Amino acid sequence: MSGLLLHLRQNYGAVLAITIFVILFVVFLSLHPRGPSVYVMTTASNTGAALAFVAMGQTLPVLTGGLDLSIGSILALCNALASEVVNGSPERVALGVVLVLLTGLACGLINGIVVVYGRIQPIIATLASGAVYTGLALLIRPIPGGEIDDVLSEAMTYETFGVIPTSLLLIVAVVLLIWVPFKNSVLGRGVYAAGSSEVAAYMSGVRVDRSKLAAYSLAGLFAAIGGLFLGFQTFSGDALIGVPYTLNSIAAVVIGGTSLYGGIGGVIGSIFGAYILRTINGVMFFAGAPPLAQPLFEGIILLGAVALAALRVVRIRNRLEVMD
Amino acid sequence: MVRHVLSPQGPAAAVLKRVDRPVLVAFCFILALIFAGSAYFPQVLTATYLLQQLQIASFLGVLATGAMLVILLGHIDLSIPWTFTGAAIVATALAGIEGTGPLALAAVPAGLAFGALVGLANGLGVAYLRAPSMIWTLGMNALILGISVFYTGGFAPTGAPTEFMRAASVGRAVLDIPNAIYVWVILGVTAVFILKLTPLGRYIYAIGNRETATYLSGVRTRLVLVFCFVWAGTCSAVGGMLLAGYANQAYQAMGDPYLLPTIAAVVLGGTHILGGRGTYSGTVMGVVLLTLLSSMLSVMQMQEAGRQIIYGGVIIVMLLVYGRGGKIQG
Incomplete structure (x- = not known):
């Protein structure tokens, strides 16, 4: 206990975050004209x-x-790439999915290399690499369009066994198959250690460089899955689809309880x-709030x-605690 | 401030020692750009072209002047785009459809007050609520966006810039130089004055190095934070009104393309993104470099894709040359 x-x-x-989500979701379901149904849950x-x-x-x-300020660009690049390669025969589709995921991983790895070995601050390094990825996405898909295999798309955006939204299963699968093993690995513990105190982690023999490389690479991989999923929803690709995702992802991470200073948090909260x-x-749509508001x-x-998150300053006795 | 120590001896070395490396590298890059560009298009070397570039650069320059002080503190202001847009909307709305409405005189002061107010809200959140500046100013940006969309109904704002705003942006009062450049110079000189000659300037660098230590030295660090955010908000507002005067209108999201170049310009100029060091001359170099680079790419009729790739590539390469952090040490 x-x-x-x-x-x-x-x-x-x-x-x-989970509590707030549950309350919000209950409100959402009660406002939704069709109430809780498989269709509403899937949507x-x-x-x-x-x-x-x-x-x-x-x-x-x-x-x-x-x-990672390039994460929206990686999503867009993978989305654009998917609209080129994820179509045709089943073998081609499978190969295309692998290619898209590898591309995301590679973009993330490049970010990691620039940050770890180039020793450039992550904010500015990923800002610049994001411009490069957006450029590549525009090369692949100058105007929105392309095609993404509709059989796979429907399988991913409908329900499994007729009741469970497949996208939910996909998220759970990614958490169980990638996040949980990673978090419990030496690399994953190193990520938390590096965020708590990089110097202390380094002095304790933690391979900070490897952990950071892994963190940025996985960020690219997750962005690729996101880009792929957007493709499943729209059946097409768009090189500029990622713009709002970068800043929204930071907001989601903060709302999910991960500290922007590093070392505290996890992906469950971010979801x-x-x-x-x-x-x-x-909620606002069904509550009848004017769309413009x-x-x-x-x-x-x-x-x-x-x-709300900042209210902890009220509880703090020594002002020095909140500085640095 | 940490100065890079250069080893060579002699008179040239003495000059080099006084100029820090980012400024030097960026300056060489600017010269290379101009000469390479002039090989393709001879008109690049004319005063008309260069003055026009400086005029375009002055929008970015004004924004970077604001952003630099915040970055020196070790914070960041992501509310630039909609502070910029909001001030332009406020000013043109007061000026009326012809730019000569009854409230036209209040247009510029109202725009400035808007910027200062946003900056104040940013500063209070960061200094007193201790919210991380990155997410707090991001929320502020979303809030102003929301107000603008609600207020204008999502349509293009009606209203035109006043005669004064137009003149400040595109007029040429003295020596046939665009007035926008003078606006940038005035703000720049003020920033240099603050940073070099006032205690406030030293506090800004000190907080960027270590806020706790500065606070324990008796500096009222929270007021310094608030001041810098107000300054940044005001600069964003000036930039927005200048662009409204230049484009002869305010429009939704007019500030969005400016956020990343502003931060990139400050950092390319050698200001450390985590605060504590940086020179204003570097920021000027960063602004001119990025403006020239994007101008050259459009003169070469480069597609958007290629422009983005080169833009990002140049930033990374330049930072690899002089912007690298230290190794982890115990």
């Missing part, structure tokens, strides 16, 4: 899936104390952070969430 309490306290941010799950993948990806560099952002839109509410809620 005390173990459970400790676990809850350590994951305070994620628990808060809700699909709507937030791409952002959830990108937010999962963003979490890793943030945990190391860095940031719920992403779904909170998306559910708010749904929607961006205003989004801004207020984002600021409110950050201010």
